[in-house]
Amino acid sequence: MDSTPHGAAVTAAGFGVKGPRGWAFRNIDFTAGPGSLIAVQGPSGSGRTCLLLALTGRMKSAAGTAEVGGLPLPKKKAAVRSVTALAHVPGVAELDPALTVGEHLRERALLQGRFGGSLRALLKPRRERRAAARALVDTALTAAGLDLESLPKGIRTSVRDLERLEALRLSVALALIGGPRLLAVDDTDLKLSDGERDAAWKMLHGLAAAGTTVLAVCSEPPEGDEDVVLVRTGNRPEPTVPEGAPGDSTATTAHDESKDSEESETGKTGKGSQGEPSAPVGTGSADSAPVKTPADDGNDDEEGAADALAETGRA
Template identity: 40%
Template sequence: MNIVEARGLGLRTRRGWVYRDVDLTAASGELHAVTGPPGSGRTSLLLALAGRFPHNHGELRRRGPAALGQVAGVHEPDPTLTVAEHITERLLLLGPVPRRRRRLVPVAAVRARRAYRRDAYAAAVAGAGLTDEPLDPGRYGRDLTPVERQVLGLVLAGLGGPGLIVADDVDAGADRPEREWMWGALERLAGQGYAVVASARAVEPGVAATVHRVGDPAVPVPALPTEPAPAEPAEVPA
């Protein structure tokens, strides 16, 4: 089942194209990667796919809710809360999954939300399939490494039972083993039944992801035409 469909998606401002001509269709259980250099519009595109940022060209359709993982400057861990407190707070805010939605929500998310009073941390991490990452439940948000911030973002995103999860700059601040682990974690998350779209500078070899490149420097980025300055009124001789 297709969760998000973009056709010719673009965002153009007076300074030019932020991103343009993006075709992307992600179904349940699929991992998609948006790659490109810094400033290529990756973050804006991901936020648009999740319904958190505008677009003014093309068409966008999405089935069900979307959730944000780690997006720097937009959706980040609270520096004053521990990992366990982030998870407990999110579960309390979400409450139980309404019965009418249970068939549309991955089983792992339902189990995690039922188990929050017993062991919210273990249930949430297991539900996301990220049990091999040593994420300390007592660690504060301000002390998390870049990879740990990504992991917490993915765990929290999955708790709401969205159809789509997006995560930005998943390779930022990570060395090669960490990048390999992160892409493996994203593959496992997609295997839970989510459509996952992640942005990065590049995808590690062997990753089963559909890659969409934006901001190719070979493609010219024309600016919008500017309005001509108003003409100065002619002086009339006295």
């Protein structure tokens, strides 16, 4: 492959996606140049897949800004989709266990030739088109590190008979056939052994070194790897308020204490420093109102991520 970087630069500032019941993720900030390896780390339900789908134009953002190859999101979602590809995304871009490796490759090459090429390419003789398709497939397989001769039945091996790492390589190879500037891989290290995980990251490093920007969702990124741009999803601390500024608890303590003492004599329900009722209307006294904890925020994020995925057909 050409070692000249042709990948897409990716930037995000305050980026977030919100579902009907809460945020899938929010406050994502990072900058990655062309040919970078970006690792998205976070616990299950923290919006990792939603971030992957949003940055590839498959899911609409609700906050902040992001750009892929200079294309702003969500304004240019269609254009972003045309320069990105998905691999190993359950429910969106996954392998059919009933098909063989060869059937997957032929189908993807046919689609690429029919819809991904130029009109001039379609007008070439059939023999030339077949040779070009074989070249694309061979190049993608080499980049993904999938050796067909090592498979139990070669190209006729069924997907259900592949090892996990082999299935990951095949999924990546299929995505590479389209020549994307940004390759997004979900669940990169799911249920892989330590050796398989190292091999998977070596493959992704190779793709990035060859010029393709790689966005990989993982549970554990490579340790001590300075070449990886690390992005974390999950709960993030709220911005700190300068002392004495509006909203600072120390600036309103005396006022709140006097107000609480007055209201305790009159029997009124107290309010917080932002004027929000401490108990919802119709739920009883303030003492009986549920207290929201950091754990509750995490649950809201998980529900938001599930809802956002449900809108794309993934639950």
